[in-house]
Amino acid sequence: MISRKEVAKLAGVSEATVSRVLNNVGPMKEDTRERVLQAAAELGYVPNALAQQFARRKSGNIGVVLPFVPKVHLFSTYYFSEILSGIGETAKQCGYDLLLIFREPDGARDYAKLFRTQKIDACIVLGSQDVPEERAALAELKAGCFPFCLVNQRYDEEPYRTVDADHVAGSKAAVKHLIEQGSRSIAFVNGPKQYSNSADRLEGYKEALEEAAIAYVPERVYVGNYSRKSGYELAGQLAEQIRSGSIDAVFGANDRMAIGLMQGLREHELEAGRHYALVGYDDSDGSRIISPRLSTVSVPFYEMGKLAAARLLDPKQSSEEAEAGCDVLPVSLIQRETSHIKNN
16 A cells, blocks of 8 residues: 555655645645645555544534434434435535434433534534423534534524424415315324424414414314324324314324324224315325325425535535524425315
8 A cells, every 4th residue: 555655755745744735734835735646646645534534633424413213213204314315415525424323312412522522523403302401402512613403493592503494384385275175174283392393383274274264273283293103093083073073174294194194094984085184294205105195295305404414514505694594495285185075
């Protein structure tokens, strides 16, 4: 293998100068830089990646914090796989690798330690929750001036760098569509309150009802945990309401819960698009292949991941204004079979 000493000899400089040139550290005369680079190219010298990282005092990694949920295949979920794919594409373009950090529900959330130990140069937090432990960890990141970004979670009173989607508008469009199809008693299966997007969806649901002069009935709001199982388990309660005519449509805060609900209601001999109207949220792969096909709201998770990484890694997209800003991407309603009631 070619050594740095051989490059220095051919270029007529010291080994330290070769190190500074290859690691882009400190001021350097242009002719000296060119001699070193030319010598390295002629000899086919490949710098040691670990040595480069040590010299630059950077890891070359962007960390992605993910929730660890036992018995849940996280990477098979549309939400996480799309966001991670977007982050990965931008990271690769910017010369960074991904380091995945799994956060256990009751585990420590010392995100700042990842920076102090030089494991990562920037951090994206997915699945962030509005709980005291999370707030303390994010506040420590901000106090340390560590570069980080939240995806799909806001803390309105804290100016953290965030990439989000317009969930108020998306929820409102979904419920408005159901109303336009003739529904007047619309149930809402929402996610846990510690997520800002759950609050956004509830707000959009209420706004659509208000604009149509339909009273908001708190008893028509159900809560799952964004899993298919939680939607399935609510089917029994909703089946009674649908059979009695108290509910004629359901809006699910994500596709997984909507699909679980569809499957559960089918066991009660109730079919979406026939006995009740249904709209999900995410436009996941499952929404397109389930029968009947699920009407839903398309969310640009892939683009959100790309933008979050770019805000941290790409100098062209990073600025002082973006330091504590919130990028909100648009969503769109996708009409399919489940939201159109067919007359028997």
